[in-house]
Amino acid sequence: MWGPAWTLLSLITSFDLVTLNHCHYCMESLLGRRYAFREENSYCVTCYDGLFANSCEECKKPIECDAKDLAYKGRHWHEACFKCAKCNHSLVEKPFAAKDELLLCTQCYSNEYSSKCFHCQKVIMPGSRKMEFKGSCWHETCFVCQYCRQPLGTNPLITKDNENYCVPCFEKQFAHHCYSCKKMITTGGVTYHDQPWHKECFLCAGCKKQLSGQKFISKDDHPYCLDCFRKLYAKKCAACNKPITALGGAKFISFEERQWHSDCFNCVKCSISLVGQGFLTQQDDILCRKCGSTT
Structure with missing residues (x-):
């Protein structure tokens, strides 16, 4: 009963040894030969290399089991083949960058592809912090306020003549302050009576409508839109009773505290223009000499 079981155990042991x-x-x-293990199986070096060795990206030869296999993103190199594609210096245990499937040392990558600092014109090395503003790049230490030389980082800034300033320095050096609200004018603005105004602060003294880009009339050092000026100050034509304004150089006729539009200064009988002509008055009417002499 024990004999067959012992025989089976002997056969299994013999098979494992083989x-x-x-x-x-x-x-x-x-x-007595060198061999390699893979998934608990033993292989001679020749079979292992033929079956499992990766091909080197550089020399295309297999990377044998006793050689160091350097891998990057699914690709493999011999240790001696792992070099910069530009200068051929070894990249083993050194920082490198990849561009279009080429491996480059940091110096070659910087020379070929890295941005240059707008201020110092030196290369911004990979891995260092880069500041970008209006399509240009700076070293973090070069991106500073032109006046106080403090780093701007991501803080608000104002550009003048291609130079960058922090807001406090710009206010001290260049900014005008609105005559109305007294706050800084950073862009745009209008000038009225030699004083700077925000566009949104330059309003009609009557209706408070914004006047920037609109026609207006000044009265007693205050600006008025045309409608407000006509309602508040414009004299009325004695003929048509509509407001008379001097906007655009319009001409009007004044006589004994009455005013007329030039086009309205006509004889009340024959309607001939009296501008530049002699005329007669009859109560509130004005007449040409011919009509006045026949009355």
């Missing part, structure tokens, strides 16, 4: 001491692929003996 598997361990022979190449799993070619079945040649491994005794």
